[in-house]
Amino acid sequence: MSVSSVSETVISLLLVDDHPMIVEGIRQMLLPEADLQVVAQANGGEQALELLEVHPHVRVVLLDLSMPGMSGIELARAIRAGWPNARVLALSMFHDHTTVAEVLEAGGAGYVLKTASRTELSTAIRQVAAGGTYFSQDVADTLLQCQQIAAGLEAARPPAITPREREILQLVAREHSNLEIAEALFISERTVETHRRNLLAKTNSKSVVGLIQYAIRHNLLA
Amino acid sequence: MSVSSVSETVISLLLVDDHPMIVEGIRQMLLPEADLQVVAQANGGEQALELLEVHPHVRVVLLDLSMPGMSGIELARAIRAGWPNARVLALSMFHDHTTVAEVLEAGGAGYVLKTASRTELSTAIRQVAAGGTYFSQDVADTLLQCQQIAAGLEAARPPAITPREREILQLVAREHSNLEIAEALFISERTVETHRRNLLAKTNSKSVVGLIQYAIRHNLLA
DNA sequence: CGATGCCTACGTGCTAGCACGTATTTTTTA
DNA sequence: TAAAAAATACGTGCTAGCACGTAGGCATCG
Structure with a gap:
């Protein structure tokens, strides 16, 4: 709460979602949070990568999994490969085993459902930005329910579709x-x-x- | 542009969507539009009907088609039956023939895709509130592409699943x-x-x- | 009362989908 | 360069899904 931290008390965000409505919704949800700053927003995977070229300092990429064209998973991988400092927080409607597993395996740092509240979302972002992980309750349940995925965190086979x-x-x-x-x-x-x-x-x-x-x-x- | 109109320069809206983020997104998208006022928001069909009891003057109901529990279509029908003055504007991810047809047949006054911009959305609302109709470009294409639906507007068979x-x-x-x-x-x-x-x-x-x-x-x- | 619509049910016949096994070539990754 | 993954391909055999035709019991509605 002091001004002691060296550089980034502010967390820079990149929003990726093909639905302007959702992007806008998230933007507005985060507006009251002074430490969370949306520096850019993309409507597709390709655009997201372009924006990352321009804003390489982005701390957290909040991305929708279901997008036309490049899928969220692919984008996550690309980000992990090209911007190792960026943390990926997945945003999705669903929380089935396979999707969650894929996100983890693609190097995602967290998984938030679209039903999340403002509080939950900002908590998730801060936690992920701090190097931690965050999973919505239902997602966590899915994780626990299925030990395959727990294993998948370290070694198991994520059946990636070619x-x-x-x-x-x-x-x-x-x-x-x-x-x-x-x-x-x-x-x-x-x-x-x-x-x-x-x-x-x-x-x-x-x-x-x-x-x-x-x-x-x-x-x-x- | 003058203050001459008798009563409602303001259009009252009811938002129905099970995803808080989308509801919030829409709310915020519409905030700058002084003439569009969101009077209530519901997270499901049942709740929407309850809210309509309280706010019978709602002019436009903006509702998501894909909701758990009561479907958007069912809700649209219920609204047509109980609140003939309310105009229903459907909001959806998809624009396939059958869905569009069902909306029309359920008495929907318009159909906007979730990919719509702020401008498009507010235009749609105003148009519908004024007693007209509005369809997103892709939806309109669907309509044109398939004359069955055009016929469906007046007489044709909506194959209801028993x-x-x-x-x-x-x-x-x-x-x-x-x-x-x-x-x-x-x-x-x-x-x-x-x-x-x-x-x-x-x-x-x-x-x-x-x-x-x-x-x-x-x-x-x- | 006849018409209409839904749920029920049978028969025949075709074939696309799928199981299971195997294997070569190319590309990617380590 | 060796190993792993992806894309290609064939054979055999079974059967569930589907086409198409037909029809009786039952409820509702005009």
Whole structure:
């Protein structure tokens, strides 16, 4: 509460969300918090990276997981790779096992649900900025509930969907048959089947039914 | 620009969305607009109806379509029935044919995407409050693209999913097989197949793939 | 009362999806 | 450069999903 701290009593933030409404909502929620300063806001992964070039000092990147184009997870990875000093705080509607695991594995420092209050959000940001972690209650429950993820923090397999798989997934979601997909991508139908099988395994689904739900939750259908 | 208008230069608004962040975002987006006044905000359909009892003069209800519990569509209908003076402006992430059609058929006066800017949102509200309609560009495109909906504005068939079908749909979404569903509901597998066939027809899907997407978009999986 | 809509149910037949196994080439990473 | 991951590909075999046709019991509504 004194002015003794050397440099940054102020935490600089970058907001990333494709919905202007949410960005605005967060901005306004944080306005009363004098120590939290939003220095930039982006509407997509690519833009976020550009902004980071300009503002390399950003302390915390608050990013929405579900965005068209580059996904939140990809962006998180990119940030970890290019700006090791920046802390990533994920913001999402959902808190399913796999998503939470992916965020952790991508180097995310925290995970806040979009249902969070002003207080919770600012607490999370401060905690993360201070080098700690923060997880919304429900997310923490998910973490505890599933020891796989706890393990995932150190060693376990995060079933990352590859770009190619994602491509196949999008076509599947458009109700294309394996044959149609094969013809569209100039590959064998067998290959499509293999990709599909791998997707089912990675998403832990019994059939397309689960696959589509995964795809929608993770916003894989741009 | 003069003070000549008789009564309401001010438009009273009710916000309905289950995400505090979005509600807050909208509130703040509208703050600079002196003529738009948010008189109440609800986090669910039931609460919205209660608030309308207290504030019967609300001019525009801005409501999110995807909410847990009572869906946005149901709420829209309830509002049309109980408060004919209130105008309903739908707010959604998606703009697929069926959803847009349902909103129209439920008596919605407009449809704004969550990607809307402050300007677009306030324009939409004013237009709707004035007795007109407003549709985001992408939504309008959807409307034009599909003449079925244009027809739907006056007479056409809104393929309503029956309670039983919805029940089957939910079980399908949980990755149950037809046989499992049949046993769970004490009916024949054939019957399940029939329901499924009808669902495919009503949702205009080629397979479960489309069906699941419909279910998620319409929030049929409570 | 007839019409309409929902839930129920059967049969036949086709095939896309999926299981499970295996393997080569290319790219990325360590 | 060696190891790991991703993308490619084939074979065999089973079956759940779906198309298409048909129909009776039951409630509601005009």
